[in-house]
Amino acid sequence: MGKFEVNLKINDLPVTIEEGTTILDAAQKLNFRIPTLCHHPDLCVAGNCRVCVVEQTGAKTLPAACATPVAEGMEIFTNSAKVRQARKHVVELLLSEHKSECTSCYKNGKCELQELAIEYRISEDTFLKLVEEKGYTIDDLSPAIIKDDSKCIRCQRCVRTCTQIQSISALAVINKGDEQKIATFLDKPMHSVVCTNCGQCVSHCPTGALVEKNYIDQVWDVINDPNLHVVVQTAPAVRIGLGEELELSPGDRVTGKMVAALRRLGFNSVLDTDFSADLTIMEEGTELLTRLKKALVDKDESVKLPMTTSCSPGWIKFIEHKYPEYLDNVSTCKSPQQMFGALAKTFYAEKKGLKAEKVVSVSIMPCTAKKYEADRPEMRDSGYKDVDYVLTTRELAAMVRQAGMDFSALENENYDSIMGKSTGAAVIFGSTGGVMEAALRTAYEIVTGREVPFENLNIMPVRGLKGVKEAKVKIENVKPEWGFLEGVELSCAIAHGLANAKILMDKVKAGEADYHFIEIMACPGGCLGGGGQPMPVSDKIRQKRMDAIYQEDESLEFRKSHENAEVQAIYKEFLGEPLGHKSHELLHTTYKKRKKY
Amino acid sequence: MTDVKELIQGKIKTFGNNRTALMPILQAIVEDKNHLDEEDMIEVADALDISTADVYGTATFYTFLDTIPRGKYVIRVCKTISCHMAGKDEIFDTLKDVLKIKEGETTPDKKFTLLIANCMGWCHKGPVMLVNDDIYTELTKEKVIDIINEYQEK
Structure with a gap:
């Protein structure tokens, strides 16, 4: 038509x-x-x-x-004059129900309502200030998200986000008229309801009503303590997002500047989550091949397929609440953040001759759910809290500003060793489809001895912003020990955004899919669109960040996780082999069923 | 009181199991047991495959879908201007005296709950009050006492 x-x-x-x-x-x-x-x-x-x-x-x-x-x-x-007058009144009315404590507000300078108040030169309270009458409460019980109703203007972006993008609807509009507010079921605290801590509500909130719980002061404190050795790890998607928060453009790659900035902030060692992302591929790839063998050769019915990824803590909480019958399908691998944390206070401390209790591990994540993940009781396999503090990309930018650095003028620097080396396969973890692509690059080569049959290692079918993606990879001419995989067509699926995850899981549940391996990321676009990334966000911006991720991948000398020299070394010196005893102890975890509603 | 699950399934037979069935289901539960509790709302969310926050949001939007326990008889006194001018304050004070409760409270015997409501469309016969679904018009202090006595004996 x-x-x-x-x-x-x-x-x-x-x-x-x-x-x-x-x-x-x-x-x-x-x-x-x-x-x-x-x-x-x-x-x-x-x-x-x-x-x-x-x-x-x-x-x-x-x-x-x-x-x-x-x-x-x-x-x-x-x-027109009429329009300007009306808009001014609209902003004034919104402000009459908004706690305007701008100088002490976490969103000061980043608030869309504040920008409008400036634009329309709002000078005094034209309307009765109602906010004091309402008895609003602040919910700061979650380790990840703070909800302050006194800042809320009831635009319902969070409600639509939680429903449309994430299919969860943890937040809804309750009551009506002057009592209307955004709340959870029975207005319970966020941490006690079905909320994945993904932070998409935070990254869509125009005011300070929903913000991440920040740990900036705590991190300054440990940095300033000379008795502590503070290591920092940076997630793949931070290096392509941080620039946006520091006056650069979406898609600017700032890996080297970020490393330089972290060093100047005073971290004792600047290391990379990408190292443990490569490690994840070794563990998860081996786990997938082991599961395939058990299922296809040994006909072991206790082995569950499809196997799903486990890097996204929002996805993990989602499946724990919504599809607990599939928890055995989830890879037992910890996320790269938690693998890194467990190793920081064991392997790293040992190698550097440090006492584990003197090592503080900080991570920079594009994510708010990572704050929750670090708090999970399962994540203490080093004997300590494996990751002490999680900062979002936005929080790191705030620290860089506090430190008075001219970020764009910083010279590129390299990560420290050990646990600072990575490959392109780890970088692409930051994008939807990236874990799948990284796993295929390694698994295919383990099984066949050849590179994946895609031009320049780029597995295009798993890339892009399409909500649910599918790919099939035919495995041929395998090495003798992998004979059972000869001719097998490996069937993969990828979803990002939990609404898409729901579509995919319902398909699996209905028996309409024959997937072997599923990658799911809780946020749209994957981690590059995470709840801790700079605002604003849109598909246009996500695409720019995604392009940057794949450019970063192609710019690197090594692009397959098994080629990471530090990963090879850690298996030789410490872990033994993938899925070995030590790996099980430190790098794998369990999940638990949670209430559905 | 009917089992809530049965009640929901009965309504789903009539109205289907998509979102549009939400209102009739909530109304049926309130009709049956006077209010919606946490478990009821979870059952409804489960049956319709929607979120509990959604169910709660809908329930709290409608005054007549109570989410806190109410007495057997819910009294709603009209507060709007016609009834106000016709003397609703005296009516309300009488009710408070007779029942020994304040606005929003329920008597210890769980028999009466006292609420204030918006216009019921009986402006020409104010002051008015509603006891469950029955309307009482042109109220006086004496009439109110009689009405409450009748309900006490029910």
């Missing part, structure tokens, strides 16, 4: 645009920015904040630009 176009005028300028476009997007085409709050490119239209109202000739009321489609002959004014 052909597309219909309509002609209209915006601020007296003619524009021809596809039918169904909103006034907001049509104005954007003419380079007129209309302010928004409840609108978000990731989410469905809400039209509830009224900040984007415009004037339409002949209409009695001011339509919301985000929720009104264009029509033939329309005349729109985006900046």
